[in-house]
Amino acid sequence: MSIEEGRGPGGRGAGLSRSDIVAAALRLMQDHGVEWFSMRKLATDLGVSPGALYWHFPNKENLFAGVMDSVGLEPSWDAASSGTPRERLAGHVRILHDYWRDHPVLVALGRKVRPTASARHSTEGIAIIREFGFDEPAARLHWRALVWLALGFFYVEQGVTESTHHEPIAPGRYQVSLGDQPEIIDTDALFEHLLGLTLDGLEQAAGGFC
Amino acid sequence: MSIEEGRGPGGRGAGLSRSDIVAAALRLMQDHGVEWFSMRKLATDLGVSPGALYWHFPNKENLFAGVMDSVGLEPSWDAASSGTPRERLAGHVRILHDYWRDHPVLVALGRKVRPTASARHSTEGIAIIREFGFDEPAARLHWRALVWLALGFFYVEQGVTESTHHEPIAPGRYQVSLGDQPEIIDTDALFEHLLGLTLDGLEQAAGGFC
DNA sequence: ACCTGAACACCGTTCAAGT
DNA sequence: ACCTGAACACCGTTCAAGT
Numbered sequence: 001m002s003i004e005e006g007r008g009p010g011g012r013g014a015g016l017s018r019s020d021i022v023a024a025a026l027r028l029m030q031d032h033g034v035e036w037f038s039m040r041k042l043a044t045d046l047g048v049s050p051g052a053l054y055w056h057f058p059n060k061e062n063l064f065a066g067v068m069d070s071v072g073l074e075p076s077w078d079a080a081s082s083g084t085p086r087e088r089l090a091g092h093v094r095i096l097h098d099y100w101r102d103h104p105v106l107v108a109l110g111r112k113v114r115p116t117a118s119a120r121h122s123t124e125g126i127a128i129i130r131e132f133g134f135d136e137p138a139a140r141l142h143w144r145a146l147v148w149l150a151l152g153f154f155y156v157e158q159g160v161t162e163s164t165h166h167e168p169i170a171p172g173r174y175q176v177s178l179g180d181q182p183e184i185i186d187t188d189a190l191f192e193h194l195l196g197l198t199l200d201g202l203e204q205a206a207g208g209f210c
Numbered sequence: 211m212s213i214e215e216g217r218g219p220g221g222r223g224a225g226l227s228r229s230d231i232v233a234a235a236l237r238l239m240q241d242h243g244v245e246w247f248s249m250r251k252l253a254t255d256l257g258v259s260p261g262a263l264y265w266h267f268p269n270k271e272n273l274f275a276g277v278m279d280s281v282g283l284e285p286s287w288d289a290a291s292s293g294t295p296r297e298r299l300a301g302h303v304r305i306l307h308d309y310w311r312d313h314p315v316l317v318a319l320g321r322k323v324r325p326t327a328s329a330r331h332s333t334e335g336i337a338i339i340r341e342f343g344f345d346e347p348a349a350r351l352h353w354r355a356l357v358w359l360a361l362g363f364f365y366v367e368q369g370v371t372e373s374t375h376h377e378p379i380a381p382g383r384y385q386v387s388l389g390d391q392p393e394i395i396d397t398d399a400l401f402e403h404l405l406g407l408t409l410d411g412l413e414q415a416a417g418g419f420c
Numbered sequence: 421a422c423c424t425g426a427a428c429a430c431c432g433t434t435c436a437a438g439t
Numbered sequence: 440a441c442c443t444g445a446a447c448a449c450c451g452t453t454c455a456a457g458t
Contacts, residue, residue, distance in 0.1 A: 016441080039432060049443050050219040056441095104433065144395075145404040152362020185354075198404070200411030226422080250450060259424050261453075270451065282423095424457075431450060438443075 016048060018056050022066045028104050031068070039063075045109055086199060089128045093146045093195055095121075101154055122147075132206035142202055149198060157187050211391075226258060228266050232276045239277070239315050249273075278316055299338045300409055303356045304401075305331075311364055342416035352412055359408060367397050 024046055029037045039060055043050040057063040082088070122143060129139040234256055239247045249270055253260040267273040292298070332353060341348040 038430085040430085050432085051434075051444075052433095052442050062433065091244065141400075141403060142407075145400060145407060148363055148366050149359065149404060152364075152366045153358055155364075155365035156358050156362045190351075190355060190358065193351060194359060194408070197352075197355065197410045197411035199416070200414050201407035201409065202411075204410050204414055205407070248449085250449085260451085261425075262423050264452065264454095423451090424455105426454095426456105428453080429451095432448095434447080435445095436443105437445105439442090 016052060016056060017045065018066060019070070021053060021056055021063065022048065022070045025050065025063060026070060026105065034105060071103060071106055087202060089125065089146075089202075090195060090199055093125075093150050094191075129202075130151050132203065136204060146198065149195070153191050153194065157191075226256065226262060226266060228276060229280070231256065231266055231273065232280045235273060236277050236280060236315065244315060281313060281316055296409060296413060299335065299356075299412075300405060303335075303360050303405060313365065326353060339412075342413065344416060356408065359405070363401050363404065367401075 021042070025037070025042055028042060028045060039053055040050050043053055043098075053063070057066065083091070125143045125146070126136075126139045129142050130136070134142065231252070235247070235252055238252060238255060249263055250260050253263055256262075263273070267276065293301070335356070336349045337347075337354045340346070341350050344352065
């Protein structure tokens, strides 16, 4: 009657916790993709029966939400701390875009990613925009537009790089060929270009010095 | 030995064609959503066995591609035919955004939507941009940036309206409440704002009259 | 050529039963 | 309280067999 492998059938002893499950789920999704992931594979990975997961989480969607919370939404802000307001704002938006690009799991996760930056990131972004001379409501509107710009661009970027042939030529800097003629696109350069245009418009709206 | 309902088991006579299958698939997806759709439900709807579909299509993904082709990618251009170059360009981009918003099936369809407008739409858009004074390569780059802007914005818009409480207050003009404080956002106004900023930047880059 | 029907290998989720 | 094991109602896909 010795139980070798660990615990026998029934009873407790698996020692599962919400954070254990979430961590394993995130690892599996990062390694094999969100498409590949399933509750049963997660259970197998944890050495547990499928039903066990449903004591800790009501359903798959709730587990996904737990994974998203575990990753957190705190980009690193080191890159946007010096320079002109324009440069710092560009850095700030770029950080958002890079953050989402480096965590595709978050975006692929059932489209549950809310287009909001973290509170601190938003506060700083709005503060920078106010330096251009905008009042609070205008700055908030501009900030929201920039956040949507960055997230939207990443959605498209992800869709393109997933659905077509693409070759990464550097970390976070892939070229894709799409459309009729196999054209090469540097998505990072395209993002910089689009962001630049928008910030030009923002500066113009602020300054009025012409 | 009379076969009433149509054809008996086995043999031909179902009269399936690729276009029939595609049409039924599109209808089901529009009525019940892409999530709800399955090959077996499609077969049931067509009064046919699941395996029958696999004679016409190698797999589900290929069927999805067929659905996308059937919808076509030809927005109506009536709205962007008069006014200043700036107004016509804005109308052109707006048409793209509205088109994708009115065909969410295309975007939800496994993220297979290529971020390219139709050839004619692109040609006209690039021509308008050239009126600002850009040369061909610059105009193409600007056009691509605008296309990505419109498609990306729609992705975010769709994600928000699907994942949070939202109430449509007019066709194509819904308000959403998201984030910590239940704030109201007019997504159409936000898009106009973002597009306006970007076009301001584009005009500025073109003119140089300052 | 075109389709059926049954099978295969999967899903997410539930739930009595165990400890 | 925590987990098992079996079941339920699904999937996409394949394929021998029918006409």
